[in-house]
Amino acid sequence: MFDFSEKTAIVTGAASGIGAAIAHELAAAGATVIVSDLRADGCDGVVKDIRDRGGKALAYAADVGDPAAMEALVAFAEAETGALHLAVNNAGIGGAQAPVGEYPLESWAQVINVNLNGVFYGMRYQIPAMERAGGGAIVNMASILGSVGFAHSSAYVASKHAVLGLTKTGAMEYAQKGIRINAVGPGFIQTPLLTDNLDQDMLDGLAGMHPIGRIGTPEEVSALTCFLLSDRASFITGSYHLVDGGYTAP
Numbered sequence: 001m002f003d004f005s006e007k008t009a010i011v012t013g014a015a016s017g018i019g020a021a022i023a024h025e026l027a028a029a030g031a032t033v034i035v036s037d038l039r040a041d042g043c044d045g046v047v048k049d050i051r052d053r054g055g056k057a058l059a060y061a062a063d064v065g066d067p068a069a070m071e072a073l074v075a076f077a078e079a080e081t082g083a084l085h086l087a088v089n090n091a092g093i094g095g096a097q098a099p100v101g102e103y104p105l106e107s108w109a110q111v112i113n114v115n116l117n118g119v120f121y122g123m124r125y126q127i128p129a130m131e132r133a134g135g136g137a138i139v140n141m142a143s144i145l146g147s148v149g150f151a152h153s154s155a156y157v158a159s160k161h162a163v164l165g166l167t168k169t170g171a172m173e174y175a176q177k178g179i180r181i182n183a184v185g186p187g188f189i190q191t192p193l194l195t196d197n198l199d200q201d202m203l204d205g206l207a208g209m210h211p212i213g214r215i216g217t218p219e220e221v222s223a224l225t226c227f228l229l230s231d232r233a234s235f236i237t238g239s240y241h242l243v244d245g246g247y248t249a250p
C-alpha cells in the first residue's frame with residue numbers, strides 16, 4: 001500500500017510485538033529497516049525474517065534509555081545507508097502495578113527512563129539526521145493511556161501522557177523543516193507486553209473494554225503507523241492517532 005523504497009527507517013523495540021510488525025511492514029514496502037532492541041539475538045531474528053522475505057534490514061542492539069546508545073544508533077543508520085528518513089520510537093515497558101501511594105520508586109524511574117526519556121533521546125538524535133536528509137517523519141508509540149488513566153499503572157500512564165506533549169512540541173518546532181512528528185495510541189494489543197503479564201481471564205476482561213469486543217493485533221497498529229510515516233500523511237503532524245477498537249469512545 002505504501003512505497004518506502006530509498007528510505008531508511010529506525011524502529012526501536014523491534015524484536016517483538018508492535019515494533020516487529022512495523023519493521024516487517026516498512027521492509028515489505030521497500031524501506032531499509034534498522035531493527036533495534038535491547039537484545040542482539042532478538043534483533044537478529046527479525047532481520048533474518050525480513051531478509052528471508054526479500055526485504056532489507058540491519059540489526060543494532062541499543063537501550064533507548066541510554067542517550068549515547070541512541071546517538072550511536074542514528075550514526076549507524078547514516079553510516080550504513082547514507083541517511084535517516086523515518087523513525088518509530090516504539091520501545092516501551094509496563095512497569096510495576098501498584099497505587100500511586102505505594103508505587104515502587106525504582107519502577108517509576110525505570111518506566112520514565114524507557115517510555116519517556118527513551119523517546120526524547122531518540123528524537124534528540126533522529127531529528128538532526130533528518131534535517132541532514134532534507135526531511136523525514138517520526139512516530140512515537142504512546143497508548144490509549146496517553147489520554148486516559150488506568151488504575152495501578154501511574155508510571156506508564158504518566159510516561160505516555162508526556163510522550164504526547166513531546167510529540168506536539170517537536171512537531172511545531174520542525175514542521176517547516178519537512179519533519180512530521182505524530183503519536184499513535186493503541187488500545188490493548190496482543191503482544192508479549194500483555195500476554196506475559198496477564199492470565200486469560202484478565203485478557204478477556206480487557207477485550208470487553210473495547211467496543212469492538214476484542215484486543216487488537218500488532219498489524220493493526222502497524223497499518224496506522226506506516227500511514228503516518230508515508231507521504232499519504234503529508235498534512236498530518238503534531239497529532240495523536242488512536243487505534244483502539246473504540247476503547248476511548250465512551
Ligand code: NAP
Nearest residue numbers: 013016017018038063064090091092143186188189191193
Ligand atoms: P513488547 O512485545 O514487549 O515489545 C517491546 C520491545 O521493546 C521488547 O522487545 C523489549 O525487549 C524492548 N525494550 C524494552 N525496553 C527496552 C529498552 N530500554 N531499549 C530498547 N528496547 C527495549 O511490547 P509491545 O506491546 O509491542 O509494545 C510496543 C510499544 O507499544 C510500547 O511502547 C508499548 O507501551 C506500546 N503499547 C502497547 C500496548 C499493548 O497492549 N501491547 C498498548 C498500547 C501501547 P525485552 O522483551 O527484552 O524487554
